Amino acid sequence: MIKQNKKYKIALVGYRLNDGGLEKVMSSLSVYFGKKNIEIHNILFVDAISYPYSGKLVNIGKMKTNSKGLLGKLKLFLFFNKYIKDNQFDYIIDFRYRIKPIQEFILSKWVYDTKTIYTVHSSRLETYLPNFRFLTKQICNKKYSLVCVSQEIKNLVTAKFNIKNVVTINNPIDIDDIKSKSLEQNDLDFPYIIAVGRFDSHNVKQFDKLIIAYSNSTLPKKNISLVLLGDGELKDFYKETAIKRGIADKVYFEGFKSNPYKYLKKAKFLVMCSKYEGFPMTLIESLACETPVISFDCVSGPNEIITDKENGLLVENQNFEKLIDAMNLFIEETVLYNQCKNNSLKSIERFSIEKIGKQWQDLMGINIYS
Numbered sequence: 001m002i003k004q005n006k007k008y009k010i011a012l013v014g015y016r017l018n019d020g021g022l023e024k025v026m027s028s029l030s031v032y033f034g035k036k037n038i039e040i041h042n043i044l045f046v047d048a049i050s051y052p053y054s055g056k057l058v059n060i061g062k063m064k065t066n067s068k069g070l071l072g073k074l075k076l077f078l079f080f081n082k083y084i085k086d087n088q089f090d091y092i093i094d095f096r097y098r099i100k101p102i103q104e105f106i107l108s109k110w111v112y113d114t115k116t117i118y119t120v121h122s123s124r125l126e127t128y129l130p131n132f133r134f135l136t137k138q139i140c141n142k143k144y145s146l147v148c149v150s151q152e153i154k155n156l157v158t159a160k161f162n163i164k165n166v167v168t169i170n171n172p173i174d175i176d177d178i179k180s181k182s183l184e185q186n187d188l189d190f191p192y193i194i195a196v197g198r199f200d201s202h203n204v205k206q207f208d209k210l211i212i213a214y215s216n217s218t219l220p221k222k223n224i225s226l227v228l229l230g231d232g233e234l235k236d237f238y239k240e241t242a243i244k245r246g247i248a249d250k251v252y253f254e255g256f257k258s259n260p261y262k263y264l265k266k267a268k269f270l271v272m273c274s275k276y277e278g279f280p281m282t283l284i285e286s287l288a289c290e291t292p293v294i295s296f297d298c299v300s301g302p303n304e305i306i307t308d309k310e311n312g313l314l315v316e317n318q319n320f321e322k323l324i325d326a327m328n329l330f331i332e333e334t335v336l337y338n339q340c341k342n343n344s345l346k347s348i349e350r351f352s353i354e355k356i357g358k359q360w361q362d363l364m365g366i367n368i369y370s
Contacts, residue, residue, distance in 0.1 A: 008366055009039040009087065014095040016061070017042065018050035019256060020198070021281035022121045025149075025171050025313040026095045027051035031171075032357040039086065039364065043080070045096070045332075050258060058083060081111050091364055092116045101130035108139040113225040117363075120153055121171075123162065123300035136161050147361060149279035154298040157254045159303040167325030167363060170304070171279045172356030175349070178288045182265035192252070193327070194267035194291075195362065196282045197274075198262055207234070208241045210273050213320045215245040224331065229263060231256045264289040269312075269330050269337075273323055277301040287311055287348045292340035294326045311340050311347040 010033060014026045026042075033040050034054025042053045060076055084092070092112055098104045108116075118140065120128040129136045132364040138147055146166045148154040154168045193214075197205035203319035207228060214226045228238070228251065236255060242251040257263060264270060272295040279301045286293050287305070293312035295302040296319075308314040313326045330337050349355075361367070 007037070007039060008090045008364075009041070009083065010090045010279055011041045011043055011087070011089045012095065013043045013092060014045075014133060015097070016046040016048035018048045021278075022095060023051060023172065024281055025119075025121070027053055028172050028174060028353050029052050029093070029357065029360065031134055031174075032353050033360075036357075036361070036366075047238075066324065082335050084111055084115070089114050094118050094149075095121075098128050099126070099132070100136050101132065101139075104130070104139050105135060108141075108143070112143070115230055115364075117147055118143060118149045119143045120146065120157060120278075123150075123153055123156060123276050123298075125153075125156055125323055127249060129157070129161065133161055137163065140165070147363070150300045150304055152304070156300075168355060169359050169363065170351055171281055171284070171350055172353040173281070173284050173288055173348070174353045175288050175345075175361070178261050178285060181259050182261035182289045184259060184262040186262045188227065188252070188254075188263065188267060190225055191223065192227045192267055193219065193271055194227045194229065194263060194286075195271050195273075196229045197272075199230050199234040199238060200221070201233045203234060204275050205230075206273050206275060207238050209239045209320055210271060211238060211247070211251060212322075213225060213273070213324050214251070214327070215242075215247045217324045219330060220247050220250050222331065224268065225250045227252045227254055227263065227267065229257050229260050261285065261289050264291050267291050269294055271323070271327065272296065272302070273320070274298055275318075279304070283312075284351050286350045287344040290341060290344045292337065292344050294323070294328070294330065296323070305348070307347065309336060311338065311343045313340075 012026055012030055017023050017027055020138045030040050030042055032055040040055030041058055043058040045060050047059055060080060062277045063076060092114060092165045140163050146163055147169050148157055148166060149171050151168050156165050157163060157166050157296050195210055242248045270291055272280060272283060276299055282295050283295060295306060296317045297314045298317050303314060306312040306314050315322045315326050
């Protein structure tokens with residue numbers, strides 16, 4: 001391979017590198033870019049790291065321990081500003097939530113003075129872009145690009161803010177890594193379906209309603225359990241829901257797992273019933289494990305991953321009665337289920353890190369010639 005003439009230097013800016021789909025995207029791109037001989041600086045604002053990365057780690061989150069109060073925040077801001085200026089990055093890719101409009105305006109005008117790419121990972125645009133149209137346009141003005149992880153999010157952004165430099169690049173997965181890790185053994189020796197996500201106070205994943213829907217399906221009577229992977233403030237609430245429905249012995253809370261793939265691999269299917277999504281990693285990860293999926297056709301994501309009755313089942317958004325029907329259908333209709341299972345892996349090959357990583361390279365004009 002002929003080395004590229006220029007050694008590119010990219011800053012990946014995020015909150016953490018653990019426990020989340022957005023964080024997995026940052027991790028995957030960090031490793032991918034590192035393999036392409038690109039110098040990577042991973043700048044984090046929360047001291048929480050369990051996912052792999054390449055290059056240098058700049059853990060501003062760890063510095064927060066000794067930087068309290070207003071003066072402490074100012075000190076960290078000045079450090080961040082100086083680090084960006086001193087390193088003269090070719091590109092900055094920002095994976096953070098942006099919920100403080102004035103702070104983001106300051107960053108966009110006085111810190112991010114090189115080619116900057118903002119990412120938007122949710123159909124709840126206010127998580128990443130201020131609702132005030134004029135301010136959002138000022139923040140994004142003259143920035144290199146705004147990357148949305150689904151076509152639907154791109155449509156929402158362009159319709160609301162009329163920003164021109166918006167592109168769609170889906171979330172990537174490392175298929176070979178997932179396939180390898182999925183072959184590890186887990187200790188669940190009974191038939192089960194699975195759901196994965198944070199048990200956060202916003203209840204975005206609606207696991208309480210999933211438990212109720214599961215209890216009303218035929219699955220408990222057929223001794224097919226429900227396994228939940230995740231953790232958070234609502235864990236006790238979800239457990240109480242299972243107790244009230246009389247299925248506490250059928251619902252298993254397995255906590256957060258660094259290797260969820262060995263659990264996905266053995267599941268009959270995955271269920272997702274979120275209020276909203278961006279481009280849900282759990283769906284493509286489950287399909288990579290050759291486990292078909294059932295999902296609400298919620299705003300952004302699922303219908304760009306699932307072809308109904310080909311690799312899974314798409315259910316009318318927020319219709320839990322139809323979700324119950326879909327779960328029953330996958331158990332009762334063996335031919336349909338096997339067809340979706342057989343199509344699962346090949347249906348998500350377009351999301352491989354190699355293909356998505358190349359899209360990022362093309363966006364930035366980084367060419368590596370063979």
